Amino acid sequence: MDAGGRAEIEVRGLRKAFGDHEVLRGIDLEVARGEVVCVIGPSGSGKSTLLRCVNLLEEPTAGRVFVGGTEVTDPDVDIDAVRRRIGMVFQQFNLFPHVTVEENLTLPQRRVLGRDGEAAARVARENLERVGLLEKAAAYPAKLSGGQQQRVAIARALAMDPEVMLFDEPTSALDPELVGDVLAVMRGLAGDGMTMMVVTHEMSFAREVADRVVFMDGGRIVEEGPAEQVVGAPRQARTRDFLTRVLDPAAAAPPGPESAADRADRAP
Amino acid sequence: MTSRLTRRQRRRVSQGVQYAVFAAAVAAVAVLADWERLRNQFAQRDLARELFPEIITTALRNTVVYTVSGFAFGLALGLVIALMRLSSVAPYRWVAGVYIEFFRGLPALLIFIFVGVAVPLAFPGTEIPGGTYGKVALGLGLVAAAYMAETIRAGIQAVPRGQMEAARSLGFSHARAMVSVVIPQALRIVIPPLTNELVLLFKDSSLVLFLGVTLEERELTKFGRDLASQTANSTPILVAGLCYLLVTVPLGFLVRRLEARTGRAG
Numbered sequence: 001m002d003a004g005g006r007a008e009i010e011v012r013g014l015r016k017a018f019g020d021h022e023v024l025r026g027i028d029l030e031v032a033r034g035e036v037v038c039v040i041g042p043s044g045s046g047k048s049t050l051l052r053c054v055n056l057l058e059e060p061t062a063g064r065v066f067v068g069g070t071e072v073t074d075p076d077v078d079i080d081a082v083r084r085r086i087g088m089v090f091q092q093f094n095l096f097p098h099v100t101v102e103e104n105l106t107l108p109q110r111r112v113l114g115r116d117g118e119a120a121a122r123v124a125r126e127n128l129e130r131v132g133l134l135e136k137a138a139a140y141p142a143k144l145s146g147g148q149q150q151r152v153a154i155a156r157a158l159a160m161d162p163e164v165m166l167f168d169e170p171t172s173a174l175d176p177e178l179v180g181d182v183l184a185v186m187r188g189l190a191g192d193g194m195t196m197m198v199v200t201h202e203m204s205f206a207r208e209v210a211d212r213v214v215f216m217d218g219g220r221i222v223e224e225g226p227a228e229q230v231v232g233a234p235r236q237a238r239t240r241d242f243l244t245r246v247l248d249p250a251a252a253a254p255p256g257p258e259s260a261a262d263r264a265d266r267a268p
Numbered sequence: 269m270t271s272r273l274t275r276r277q278r279r280r281v282s283q284g285v286q287y288a289v290f291a292a293a294v295a296a297v298a299v300l301a302d303w304e305r306l307r308n309q310f311a312q313r314d315l316a317r318e319l320f321p322e323i324i325t326t327a328l329r330n331t332v333v334y335t336v337s338g339f340a341f342g343l344a345l346g347l348v349i350a351l352m353r354l355s356s357v358a359p360y361r362w363v364a365g366v367y368i369e370f371f372r373g374l375p376a377l378l379i380f381i382f383v384g385v386a387v388p389l390a391f392p393g394t395e396i397p398g399g400t401y402g403k404v405a406l407g408l409g410l411v412a413a414a415y416m417a418e419t420i421r422a423g424i425q426a427v428p429r430g431q432m433e434a435a436r437s438l439g440f441s442h443a444r445a446m447v448s449v450v451i452p453q454a455l456r457i458v459i460p461p462l463t464n465e466l467v468l469l470f471k472d473s474s475l476v477l478f479l480g481v482t483l484e485e486r487e488l489t490k491f492g493r494d495l496a497s498q499t500a501n502s503t504p505i506l507v508a509g510l511c512y513l514l515v516t517v518p519l520g521f522l523v524r525r526l527e528a529r530t531g532r533a534g
Contacts, residue, residue: 055437084439094434098453108438111448153434160438 007066008033008164008195009054014063016049023049025219027063031164036196038206038227041216042242047199050216051166054197055086068163084112087157091169093149095141101128101152102137105159113160120159127155131185147178151185158189165189167198203246207231215239308501315503319495323504326484327491328511334473334487337401338408339466345409346416351446353421364417371414376407380475383407400485404476412469419461423454460526467519471512488512 007030016024023046031037039047052058054065056072056079065072072082096104105124109115115123128134131151133144141149150170157165167186171179183205190196190209200206206213206227213230215223215238223236234240273281352364371379383406387396396402427450435445474489481490492508 057433057437080436080439080441083437086437088434088437090430090434092428092430094428094430096431096434096449096453098456107448108435108440111444112439157438 007031008035008068009197010066011050011054012064012066014050014053014065015061016046016053016058017061023219024053024060027219027221029214029221029224031195031197033195034193035211036190036194036198036209037212037214038210039197039199039214039216040201040203040206040231040242040246041222042245045216046219047216048168051168051197051199054166055083055088057088080112084160085163087154087160087162087165089150089153089157089165089167089170091172093141093146093153093173095149095153095156097141099140100137101133101139101141101144104141104152105156108156109159123159124155127159128152130158130188131155132181145178146174147181150174150182154182154185154189164195164197167196167200169199169201171200171202201246203231203243215242217242310502310506312501312503315499315501316507319504319507323488323491323507323511327486327488327508328515330476330485331470331473331487331511332515333401334404334408334476335466335470337398337405338412338469338473341405341409342412342416342465342469343462345413346420347451349413349417350420350424353417354424368414368417371411372418374411376411376472377475377478379411380407380478383410384479400476400479400481403479404473407475407479408469408472411472412465415465415468416462419458419465420454423458424450426457427453460523463519463523463526467516467523470515470519 009029009031011027011029014024014027014029015022025046027046027050029037029050039050041047049058053060054067054072056065060073063073067082067086070082071077072079095101096107099107102121102124105127106117106120109120109123110117125134125137128137131154133148133151133155136144136148136152141152144152154165154170170186171182174182179202183202186196186198186205187209198206198210208227210227212224213227214221215230215234215236217238223230223234223239229235230239231243234243349364349367352360353368355361355364383396383403387406388394396406398405431449431453432442432445435449436442440448473487476485476487477490477493481487486494488508488511492504495504496502
């Protein structure tokens with residue numbers, strides 16, 4: 001296997017079930033180096049689970065996942081070593097509340113990468129500057145707005161020098177006026193050539209930044225292609241229906257007796 | 269039949285009755301108790317004065333030392349048992365569960381007697397390091413660990429799952445994530461209940477009474493009781509009691525302050 005031509009993220013026949021509930025029903029997906037892929041779809045469609053399977057926060061029921069040529073799903077793989085190469089940003093930020101912003105960035109570098117305090121602090125400051133929050137280095141996360149916390153979370157992931165960044169609905173927990181700053185940081189990151197996989201509801205971001213958009217529903221990929229095609233001129237009826245609901249909720253047709261979203265709400 | 273009193277009148281009557289009952293109870297105690305005899309038995313000033321400074325420099329000091337060493341040992345053991353209780357290895361969970369039920373279900377006094385008698389019997393020739401201090405730390409710690417383990421387990425489970433997930437996705441191993449991220453937050457959560465446990469231990473250290481101790485090793489209760497029998501007067505008991513309150517009341521106050529702070533932060 002040559003690592004050069006290989007996709008940065010490669011997902012083959014991925015299935016995931018929680019008990020009897022099948023969340024992923026066979027996903028095949030590749031993300032090339034430097035590519036930005038946005039995953040969209042109704043809630044319960046399995047898009048977050050797909051993302052969490054890439055760094056093995058969820059153990060797939062079947063199928064294989066490769067990141068940078070290493071099989072993540074290999075039972076003998078050093079998963080901690082693989083995860084160091086994959087940055088992840090969560091919907092709920094998940095900053096460490098018991099240490100300062102700067103320590104949020106230095107703690108993982110020191111404990112996981114074994115960097116000395118001085119080097120870790122330097123990298124921390126570089127990355128805080130990158131997200132525009134260097135002046136908050138000494139603050140505790142609770143003192144920051146949601147948007148600032150999410151930017152710190154991005155900086156924390158970047159401080160580990162990842163090859164790939166995963167974003168799990170990074171702006172869904174934010175007040176609308178704070179979304180822009182986080183998206184701006186992500187846009188900058190995409191411009192720097194980072195390989196990114198982004199689960200999002202921000203269609204304008206997907207359309208503008210994504211090289212490719214993947215639409216998921218019911219645990220399957222329904223449609224994928226260039227952003228302007230999937231978001232701008234979707235081929236599948238389900239994609240069109242979803243986009244109508246997202247882009248103009250008030251104009252959407254009333255839901256049938258049982259919509260996909262209702263079914264997802266009841267899922268465990 | 270409907271009452272002819274208005275709501276305000278009824279409230280006044282009800283309050284009036286409650287104050288009257290309280291005043292009557294206070295008056296009854298004041299009149300009926302034999303204050304003279306009580307004072308002679310419990311509050312002899314010269315006797316009280318003779319207790320100082322030894323009651324502070326030896327007895328209170330030993331009480332504090334016993335409590336702190338028992339607490340430290342109990343905290344360490346409690347943390348281990350809490351982690352065993354949360355382990356993915358079933359036998360660890362069983363052992364931890366049995367330990368907790370066993371030591372919470374027994375009177376602390378029995379455990380002290382067990383430590384004093386059974387341990388030397390079971391392991392002949394071995395001495396518990398630290399002599400009496402070691403025995404007390406062991407006895408108090410064994411009991412405290414059972415309670416603290418449950419408290420710490422609850423604290424660990426109160427740390428949001430996302431914290432572990434964030435740490436793991438940064439490349440922390442499970443153990444490192446526990447030590448660097450989850451446990452520091454869990455301990456913060458359990459500081460108020462653990463301080464409460466410290467108050468309980470402070471009082472339980474009186475069980476040292478049932479271990480043979482030298483004069484220098486006496487803590488407040490033993491000291492008070494010994495001097496009470498020497499002087500045929502209970503004043504030392506009263507002074508010893510006041511020494512306990514000197515520590516437990518501020519600690520109790522601290523617990524309430526910490527709980528209020530945690531409540532606000534949470």
